[in-house]
Amino acid sequence: NAGVTQTPKFRVLKTGQSMTLLCAQDMNHEYMYWYRQDPGMGLRLIHYSVGEGTTAKGEVPDGYNVSRLKKQNFLLGLESAAPSQTSVYFCASSRPGTTDTQYFGPGTRLTVL
Amino acid sequence: EDQVTQSPEALRLQEGESSSLNCSYTVSGLRGLFWYRQDPGKGPEFLFTLYSAGEEKEKERLKATLTKKESFLHITAPKPEDSATYLCAVQPSGYSTLTFGKGTMLLVSP
Numbered sequence: 001n002a003g004v005t006q007t008p009k010f011r012v013l014k015t016g017q018s019m020t021l022l023c024a025q026d027m028n029h030e031y032m033y034w035y036r037q038d039p040g041m042g043l044r045l046i047h048y049s050v051g052e053g054t055t056a057k058g059e060v061p062d063g064y065n066v067s068r069l070k071k072q073n074f075l076l077g078l079e080s081a082a083p084s085q086t087s088v089y090f091c092a093s094s095r096p097g098t099t100d101t102q103y104f105g106p107g108t109r110l111t112v113l
Numbered sequence: 114e115d116q117v118t119q120s121p122e123a124l125r126l127q128e129g130e131s132s133s134l135n136c137s138y139t140v141s142g143l144r145g146l147f148w149y150r151q152d153p154g155k156g157p158e159f160l161f162t163l164y165s166a167g168e169e170k171e172k173e174r175l176k177a178t179l180t181k182k183e184s185f186l187h188i189t190a191p192k193p194e195d196s197a198t199y200l201c202a203v204q205p206s207g208y209s210t211l212t213f214g215k216g217t218m219l220l221v222s223p
Contacts, residue, residue, distance in 0.1 A: 004156075031209050033210070040215065041215065042200075042213045042214060042215040042216060043157070043200070043202075043213040044213075045210055045211070048209070048210060050209060058210065090156050090157070094209070096209060099145075099162060100144070100145060100162075100204060100209060101147070101159055101162060102147075102159075102211060103159060104149075104156035104157045104158070105156050106155060106156045107154075107155070107156050
């Protein structure tokens with residue numbers, strides 16, 4: 001099993017450009033999450049999904065949109081990138097139940113110029 | 114509001130020098146407390162989940178403990194390969210989301 005994979009690994013955008021980050025998991029997990037990680041700030045939740053076709057806002061949702069059209073995929077979109085969105089983005093997934101352990105992908109490093 | 118505070122921010126140890134990392138938390142009701150390890154340029158890697166005060170879990174040189182207000186990650190006789198950032202997170206009862214602390218960066222010198 002590949003676990004959680006993220007595409008792309010690196011990306012550089014200019015202010016105002018748009019892009020989509022792709023997260024895929026092969027563990028048949030119901031829940032999926034998008035985080036951003038900034039120096040001195042820790043991991044902060046952007047959006048999450050508890051099932052196909054459902055999404056919810058996390059702690060820092062502004063400037064991002066998400067979609068969960070298939071159970072195994074969770075997309076994070078930036079419609080008009082800003083320098084403040086320069087960060088490392090992590091996707092995670094989990095299966096609800098006794099453990100709820102979240103398993104993370106390798107991350108995408110995004111720079112907005 | 115759920116809060117997680119990790120201390121120290123950074124810790125430098127000599128190989129073999131045992132120590133502990135602290136995770137203090139405030140949550141309305143705790144479903145679980147999680148410890149992760151993160152290497153530079155990589156995603157967090159799951160280590161432990163603790164569910165109730167008094168619970169302990171071990172893995173190689175690591176042991177995690179939990180009280181009603183804090184958790185400790187004890188590192189016994191660390192090796193350079195234990196160098197990483199250790200993250201603590203809490204899951205409130207009734208929620209599927211985690212609140213993370215800012216982490217402790219551990220450096221173990223040979």
